[in-house]
Amino acid sequence: xxxxxxxxxxxxxxxxxxxxxxxxxxxxxxxxxxxxxxxxxxxxxxxxxxxxxxxxxxxxxxxxxxxxxxxxxxxxxxxxxxxxxxxxxxxxxxxxxxxxxxxxxxxxxxxxxxxxxxxxxxxxxxxxxxxxxxxxxxxxxxxxxxxxxxxxxxxxxxxxxxxxxxxxxxxxxxxxxxxxxxxxxxxxxxxxxxxxxxxxxxxxxxxxxxxxxxxxxxxxxxxxxxxxxxxxxxxxxxxxxxxxxxxxxxxxxxxxxxxxxxxxxxxxxxxxxxxxxxxxxxxxxxxxxxxxxxxxxxxxxxxxxxxxxxx
Amino acid sequence: xxxxxxxxxxxxxxxxxxxxxxxxxxxxxxxxxxxxxxxxxxxxxxxxxxxxxxxxxxxxxxxxxxxxxxxxxxxxxxxxxxxxxxxxxxxxxxxxxxxxxxxxxxxxxxxxxxxxxxxxxxxxxxxxxxxxxxxxxxxxxxxxxxxxxxxxxxxxxxxxxxxxxxxxxxxxxxxxxxxxxxxxxxxxxxxxxxxxxxxxxxxxxxxxxxxxxxxxxxxxxxxxxxxxxxxxxxxxxxxxxxxxxxx
Numbered sequence: 001x002x003x004x005x006x007x008x009x010x011x012x013x014x015x016x017x018x019x020x021x022x023x024x025x026x027x028x029x030x031x032x033x034x035x036x037x038x039x040x041x042x043x044x045x046x047x048x049x050x051x052x053x054x055x056x057x058x059x060x061x062x063x064x065x066x067x068x069x070x071x072x073x074x075x076x077x078x079x080x081x082x083x084x085x086x087x088x089x090x091x092x093x094x095x096x097x098x099x100x101x102x103x104x105x106x107x108x109x110x111x112x113x114x115x116x117x118x119x120x121x122x123x124x125x126x127x128x129x130x131x132x133x134x135x136x137x138x139x140x141x142x143x144x145x146x147x148x149x150x151x152x153x154x155x156x157x158x159x160x161x162x163x164x165x166x167x168x169x170x171x172x173x174x175x176x177x178x179x180x181x182x183x184x185x186x187x188x189x190x191x192x193x194x195x196x197x198x199x200x201x202x203x204x205x206x207x208x209x210x211x212x213x214x215x216x217x218x219x220x221x222x223x224x225x226x227x228x229x230x231x232x233x234x235x236x237x238x239x240x241x242x243x244x245x246x247x248x249x250x251x252x253x254x255x256x257x258x259x260x261x262x263x264x265x266x267x268x269x270x271x272x273x274x275x276x277x278x279x280x281x282x283x284x285x286x287x288x289x290x291x292x293x294x295x296x297x298x299x300x301x302x303x304x305x306x307x308x309x310x311x
Numbered sequence: 312x313x314x315x316x317x318x319x320x321x322x323x324x325x326x327x328x329x330x331x332x333x334x335x336x337x338x339x340x341x342x343x344x345x346x347x348x349x350x351x352x353x354x355x356x357x358x359x360x361x362x363x364x365x366x367x368x369x370x371x372x373x374x375x376x377x378x379x380x381x382x383x384x385x386x387x388x389x390x391x392x393x394x395x396x397x398x399x400x401x402x403x404x405x406x407x408x409x410x411x412x413x414x415x416x417x418x419x420x421x422x423x424x425x426x427x428x429x430x431x432x433x434x435x436x437x438x439x440x441x442x443x444x445x446x447x448x449x450x451x452x453x454x455x456x457x458x459x460x461x462x463x464x465x466x467x468x469x470x471x472x473x474x475x476x477x478x479x480x481x482x483x484x485x486x487x488x489x490x491x492x493x494x495x496x497x498x499x500x501x502x503x504x505x506x507x508x509x510x511x512x513x514x515x516x517x518x519x520x521x522x523x524x525x526x527x528x529x530x531x532x533x534x535x536x537x538x539x540x541x542x543x544x545x546x547x548x549x550x551x552x553x554x555x556x557x558x
Binding site: 106 | 330392396404
């Protein structure tokens with residue numbers, strides 16, 4: 001029998017009063033992968049995660065984590081998972097290193113806290129009380145706490161919120177490192193670049209449902225549309241955007257950036273590119289750049305929901 | 312499990328003793344009440360129930376110390392643990408809820424014992440002479456009073472912390488502490504409250520104060536007061552179990 005997936009959610013429904021937070025959500029997380037759950041605030045990411053972590057009882061549908069029921073098999077599951085909360089989790093007066101050591105002492109076979117702290121750049125704030133740590137330091141401590149028990153699976157809720165770019169990169173490296181060790185990572189984020197950079201698989205959720213799943217490459221390739229950046233050798237003639245739009249048809253959007261460049265958003269095919277270069281010829285301008293940009297996850301989300309993914 | 316519970320209790324006791332306000336509540340205020348009360352009584356030259364003031368006040372201040380830590384400190388600490396997500400995070404660790412509770416109780420007993428040692432020393436320095444009429448009965452009465460008083464007040468403290476917001480818990484726990492210290496029959500015998508005494512002896516504070524005084528002044532085990540404490544502990548436990556929210 002093949003090992004069960006790290007996480008299996010089937011038809012999960014969670015409501016608070018008359019507000020539906022999760023609305024028939026299903027997804028599967030293979031072992032040893034980094035899976036991102038991506039979506040705007042209020043999409044149901046945290047509720048879904050907290051149901052997997054055993055904090056909430058699934059109202060409808062089923063949730064299995066490492067093949068176990070997060071409620072019934074809680075005692076067997078908890079030693080095998082690590083959790084990083086979105087915020088807080090420590091006493092205000094506890095020192096960073098003290099907190100990490102304490103959480104280590106609750107596990108049977110913890111990692112070396114000194115090495116883990118150094119790896120996460122906590123070395124210089126070990127004696128600082130939690131309330132005086134910066135936002136980024138709190139996040140790093142939270143991540144260290146999630147990892148200290150050598151979990152098979154970690155849930156990280158918005159792991160890099162409030163971090164500077166350097167700390168973000170270190171955190172990404174660390175998450176990639178633990179994947180190499182075979183640890184499964186489930187992370188929520190509303191940062192597109194984070195999901196694109198880290199995730200093996202991602203699930204975009206909106207209004208409590210998975211609207212699309214796949215690898216970042218799958219989701220950004222073969223799109224229905226692409227962004228084309230056109231830069232020409234001399235200023236466009238008067239009315240250029242309108243005439244180009246007429247050439248390309250109603251499916252395309254054209255926006256002039258400055259007198260020599262335009263952004264074209266339209267069907268990602270050779271016909272579009274052909275029409276753009278024919279239009280240039282007719283208007284006596286020479287394309288110097290004609291880039292077919294890959295779709296970003298931002299575009300994917302916008303296409304699927306008609307709304308921007310606020311970050 | 313035992314290892315985790317010990318780690319948790321060590322951590323909580325350490326944090327409790329590190330916190331200035333908690334230390335004020337646990338040691339400084341009881342010492343001031345004891346020294347102030349004894350000095351004032353000596354000046355005015357009163358005695359209480361025919362006993363020297365220090366012999367009546369010391370058991371009362373020991374009861375006060377038990378109440379301050381078990382009720383006020385536990386309520387405030389737990390209220391803020393809920394607020395800061397500490398309880399939530401611990402809920403994702405292998406430490407089960409029962410272990411967390413056990414760790415809390417051990418930490419609490421740790422701090423209470425430390426308080427009692429300090430206050431007994433201060434009392435003895437002020438000339439306190441506990442009764443030696445029947446040391447075994449005194450010891451049994453004292454241990455039962457401390458254990459049941461701790462249980463009753465901790466259960467009530469957890470009840471408050473589990474339903475109110477952290478700020479409201481802070482305010483209420485301090486207010487109740489002040490009211491009970493002044494009028495709850497802890498420091499002074501319930502008999503000194505006149506007509507109100509018949510009510511006060513049913514309060515957990517009055518029952519704890521009386522049980523301590525009975526043990527340390529009269530060398531008796533005050534069965535009725537201990538039963539009152541058992542009833543409050545049971546009530547607090549049921550209320551807490553029914554209403555406590557971890558987040």
